[in-house]
Amino acid sequence: MAKFEPQFATALEQQDFNRLNSAAFKVQELRDYGYVVLRVDANTEGAAHALAKLDISVPEPLTMTGSLDSHLVKWIGPSEYGITLPLAQKDAFIKAAKEALQGVFAAVVDNSGGYSFLHISGTQRYEVLSKLALYDLRGQLPLGKVVSTIAAKSGVIVYRVEEESLRLMVRWSFAQHFWNALVKASEEYR
């Protein structure tokens, strides 16, 4: 039997990103981030101590704490947090989190392969996205906010850590469809 050789791939690496690379609308797929889902109620016994040990402060609804350099903790729901972190630090973080949360009613799951991570910029970014998204991203997504919503019928998590761009996560299985929707919606700005 052939030895299993894991391959590093992202959902959209076959796509031609030159098609979405203008000053008006630019999309990049980020390859260097991992995604870890942390499920814990901060009021659970032992949770506060473990979270402090991991340097995680629990975000308020629809907000984020930390940064992309170490770990960006996003509020997804009550007791559910999505953590984006540099891929190189991901395995060590999961190991540390599992150790710190030992005996606490909590779950740490690596979901790095589950999503495509997109960086969306350009002067017409809101015009393009407003064709697809239900949420008012221009008016209601200030810096530091995260929303889980629907765009082009796909579930997406959108957040802002920079003034001039948006970050968007879409499930791997929806990424190709979402890409096609972005290409079509941005046609008039190319």
Add this chain to the structure above:
Amino acid sequence: MFLIRCPYCGEAREEQEFSYAGEAFIQRPPLTCSDEEWGDYLFKRKNIKGVTTEQWLHSAGCRRIFVMERNNVTYEILSIYTFESKRGAA
């Protein structure tokens, strides 16, 4: 199409983000119940025309279930609350 204010997210969101999750506050009968009681529990619903008490799931958002009282004729939403707050109030 209406806007629903999710009590967990604290924001009004499009109906498309939510899924209807059935009538609220249906009591599960004890294991000693009769077949008829069990059948009623599984299948019988009030099917009210007017003000109903429903469960809704914020499926594309925080993925939590909450309670919504609404008039299914006029589509007016009368109240939205979490199961936790109901428990606290009782």
